[in-house]
Amino acid sequence: MARPRIEGLDPSDLELRNATYQVFVELGRAPSIEELAAARGQPVDVVRDGWRRLHEAHALVVDHETSELLMANPFAARATDFRVYAEERTWFANCAWDAFGIGAALGVDSVIETVCPDCSDPIQISVTAGVPDDLASVFHVLVPAAQWWNDITHT
Amino acid sequence: MLLFRSEEHVNRWLAGRPRGAILSTAELSDLATAWWGDRLAIDWKPHTREQNQRILEDLGLTGPFWDLGS
Numbered sequence: 001m002a003r004p005r006i007e008g009l010d011p012s013d014l015e016l017r018n019a020t021y022q023v024f025v026e027l028g029r030a031p032s033i034e035e036l037a038a039a040r041g042q043p044v045d046v047v048r049d050g051w052r053r054l055h056e057a058h059a060l061v062v063d064h065e066t067s068e069l070l071m072a073n074p075f076a077a078r079a080t081d082f083r084v085y086a087e088e089r090t091w092f093a094n095c096a097w098d099a100f101g102i103g104a105a106l107g108v109d110s111v112i113e114t115v116c117p118d119c120s121d122p123i124q125i126s127v128t129a130g131v132p133d134d135l136a137s138v139f140h141v142l143v144p145a146a147q148w149w150n151d152i153t154h155t
Numbered sequence: 156m157l158l159f160r161s162e163e164h165v166n167r168w169l170a171g172r173p174r175g176a177i178l179s180t181a182e183l184s185d186l187a188t189a190w191w192g193d194r195l196a197i198d199w200k201p202h203t204r205e206q207n208q209r210i211l212e213d214l215g216l217t218g219p220f221w222d223l224g225s
Contacts (some may be wrong), residue, residue: 021195059201074191094156100184101191109210117157118164125158125180130188132180139183140165141156142175145211146224 009057016040016050017059021072025106028089030069030077074105081122086110096139103127176220186214 023031023039033051037044050069055062061071069077075091075098076082082093084102086109093099096114103110112125116137125134159165162177178186190212193199202210204223211221 018197018199030173042173043176057201065195076196089213095182096158097190099158099185100187101194104184104188105191105194107192107195112156112158116160116164118159118168121160123158123160124166127184130184132184134180137158137180138162138165139156139158139180140175144175144220144222146163148223 009059013050013053013057013059017054020051020054020069021075024069024072024075024091025089028073028091030070030075031102032100068071069093074101081114083113084110086115099133100127104130160206182214186210186216189214 010049013084018049019040020031020036024135026099031039033044033047037047040047050064051060051067054060060069061068062068064124071077071094072121074093076094078092080092080094082096082099084085084093084096086106091102093102099112099114100110103112108151109126114123115121123134123137125132125137127133128143137150165174165177172220186215190202190207204225208223211217211223
């Protein structure tokens with residue numbers, strides 16, 4: 001749900017971004033700076049600086065202190081309450097919207113697991129050809145769209 | 156951006172705080188497909204604000220709450 005900004009991105013940044021996503025999908029988790037640098041045969045500074053530019057462009061989100069990945073939306077780098085199963089792999093998602101987005105981005109069926117924040121009961125939703133099997137559960141977005149990027153961890 | 160067992164659970168969880176917006180899981184799936192469907196495309200380009208606003212509008216998500224701002 002990031003607000004798009006593309007200033008300052010060149011083709012090598014976009015290539016780094018695509019490689020980051022590709023490895024994220026393959027691993028089922030976020031690659032570290034060192035892992036991606038090794039995979040690409042590049043110095044770690046090249047990946048770190050590229051991720052920083054991609055962060056500034058809202059193309060992914062890095063940790064300010066470590067420069068490691070926090071989010072490559074819809075994929076989450078850290079364990080969250082949203083787990084997505086697809087193609088015999090699993091990923092964490094940043095929120096419910098992103099959880100549905102992982103299957104959509106991969107173009108495959110998926111199963112989403114989370115818990116109801118009110119009662120803590122588990123919620124499991126299978127999405128087949130874009131159609132969820134649980135029509136009783138509902139999605140709530142707390143803050144208005146204009147604040148989504150500023151409140152990216154609290155929406 | 157959370158999933159609840161029902162609207163009743165949303166209201167109880169809010170405990171009087173202002174409510175945001177509620178979508179069905181079918182609406183959320185349609186939104187996610189339109190928003191994220193091209194995310195892994197090799198020729199991916201960031202959506203413009205106008206593209207994203209159109210995605211919301213096409214799904215009937217209009218009004219101040221869904222205005223992405225400038």
